[in-house]
Amino acid sequence: MSMERDDECPNCGEVTFYRAASTTLHLGEKVKWHCPNCDYGFVQIDGIDTNAIEA
Template sequence: MSLELEHYCPDCGEERVFYRAASTTLHLGTKVKWHCPDCDYGFVQVDGVIDTSEADA
């Protein structure tokens, strides 16, 4: 799995490179926390099925 992810940051208002802050395996799949290094915005993805960044859009 990649350590970087190109993603839109709503706090910065543009595409940023997010860094993987943490990951763990759950019964749902692999949970990955992503963090924008330019601000405090972060989101969680679980096996591409759950994505908390979509809730902020």
């Protein structure tokens, strides 16, 4: 998996997220993504991420 991900940040509009951490769980690989511009972050587990969930 790459160290960068192109996606729009909902806080600041930045288009590049950086991989902050990753680990393997029984559900799949857990990856934390981080926006360098505003410190917004989200978690992705086995291809499903919390960035897609709206409050």
